[in-house]
Amino acid sequence: MTIDLRADPIVLTAALVDIPSVSKDEAAIVDTVTRALREQTTGFEVLRCGNSVLARTDRGRDSRVILAGHLDTVPIADNVPGRFETVDGQQTLYGCGSVDMKSGDAVFLHLAATVAEPVCDLTLIMYDCEEIAAEFNGLGRIERELPEWLDGDLAILGEPSGAWIEAGCQGTLRVRLTVRGTRAHTARAWMGDNAIHALGPILQRLREYRPREVDIDGCVYREGLSAVGIDGGVAGNVVPDEASVLVNFRFAPDRSLEQATEHVRQVFSGLDLDFERTDGSPGALPGLTAPAAKNLVEQVHSHGGGGIRAKYGWTDVSRFAARGIPAVNFGPGDPNLAHTVDEHVPTAQITTVADILRGYLTRA
Template sequence: MANDLDDNRTHEAAPGDPAPLDLTADVVSLTAALCDIESVSRDEQRVCDAIESALEPLEHLTVTRIGNTLVARTELGRDERVVLAGHIDTVPLTVDPPNLPTHREGDDLWGRGTVDMKGGVAVQLKAALVAEPSRDLTFVFYEGEEIDSEYNGLLHIQQQRPDLIEDADFAVLLEPTGSIVEGGCKGTLRAEVVTKGIAAHSARPWNGHNAIHDAAEVLARLAEYQPETVVVDGLEYREAMNAVGITGGIAGNVIPDRCVVTVNYRYAPDKSEDDAAALVDQLFSGFVVTIKDNAGGARPGLDLPAAQGFVAALGVDVVAKQGWTDVARFAAMGVPAVNFGPGDPNLAHHDEERCPVPQLESAEAALLRWLA
């Protein structure tokens, strides 16, 4: 297995280094071992080192490291190549009570990362042991998903080594879905809609014009707007347009001369980023509209043979992903993607984060069945 290490990376063994990961352990024990290596965003080196060391003996994989992101590829000459991806960072730990180290309570594994998403990473690592999979595989273990986009390891691959991913036919992001398949994802746009007035003393409002009062029209248009339900590749994506913030006024005795309504538009993956921006501009015609950020969605690609084979092998329910996930980054590289992984997404980042052991086991079994 060849390593292409980031020139800026240096690591020497230290007394506090974690015990080596045992990829032959059961998936629950492996999940616990991964979670017990703390890896809050921007502190992923130790867990990345541990994963890299565990992959090193696997001769059927070639590993490339970019910062604290790993890409491991088979080169078996199969007709199809699939990406299995998961992020290795977590949100910060709780303190009272602490949610690490992990512990078992009945059929649940408790602890930070069990849901989001080291359970999925453990399933990836179990799949990495398959020396003769039915298709070529690209495993991606990446940093910085839980924080600003500039730190995201998938973005770094896209910028520095897109060739490591762009030849794939299909991708599976092992984010928590309760072990069902969630296809693609919706896009998300955030805009500021500004109303302008004239400042004056609030005792003499006739000398000014109240910008907050004008925001009533913005809110009325939002209330009247009927979001679409759009079918893409057989899945229903429910669009949403909502006010998520409002600011205005500078003092309790001043008529406000400016009010900003922040609007979030979640749009189906049949629309481009430009389509979404144009719709928002049209809806709020007559007001100053500024698009603050806009991330396109991802089509599920369920019409493709690779996706159909994946769904058929798993034999689980398939629904549309109603949020935004990193499958959109794969879409930007021309690779259709779905979400599939163990854990209830409602418990991601939760103080009581925990993953059912049967979901870890069933996700592993389903993925190995597909690779057989």
């Protein structure tokens, strides 16, 4: 398979969509992208790392911008190959990964091949296994094995954002709250202590919880504390002696993971329960006051982008923020359409993002 990095990024997006690349099965697309970068770009060092490909320039510029995107998709739902349709008078590309995030990848690859004299040095990272458990994430592997490749002054992830800058991201953690009781036969329920009934105070505190709204660099992050699972019960004739609630906290990036955990602990203080954090990832501050980020903001404002807003979900910008590198999400496509059977992107958004980033990289 071959792709033309100098083709219109709309055409390049369609070509990438037509190469199946479900998580853990990215070898074919990585082979194709690696070969294209080696044959169709100049001034780039190109390195294959597992099923990720990295490329960077060393022109001695004063700053370095990282363009990062994942090449994997969720399982195909009879939506490969892609197809073009006209929707409300707009050309639209349908297909698995068209939104999340092969359109963003196409823009980055196209710019690497066609921007001859960027004002900054560039690092391009196309990685694998973003759509599955974090332990498999290719960017995490690169961070462990080749951390110097993640150094820069700004990281732009091509996550779908509708041509808005979605700055930073919220953190996320999950805790399991477990209550204990006494098992008994339901015919003699008074001899037991029903653990499921004891979940009531936990659920009441969740119902009464009022989330914070936090303004950071003009981006408003709204927190959320939600029950996402309940576990309990032994049999249809047994009073259960244990029950638990799984709680998810989405927190603004001004809290550390430890501070967020302590906040959740305080929400349920005074209740007789066991508290266990089952997983968690820190958020990422917007970093929009950094010079490289300010230049991107100016370019978006002056060239028809959507503007700036907070990123509510968690993305890999967090990995860069943890290294002290400002990071933003900026790509074509509506994130609400990611992973859907009718995933699709208006092709005009691909053009808009490409034009804005071209102007940013050349200061045109």
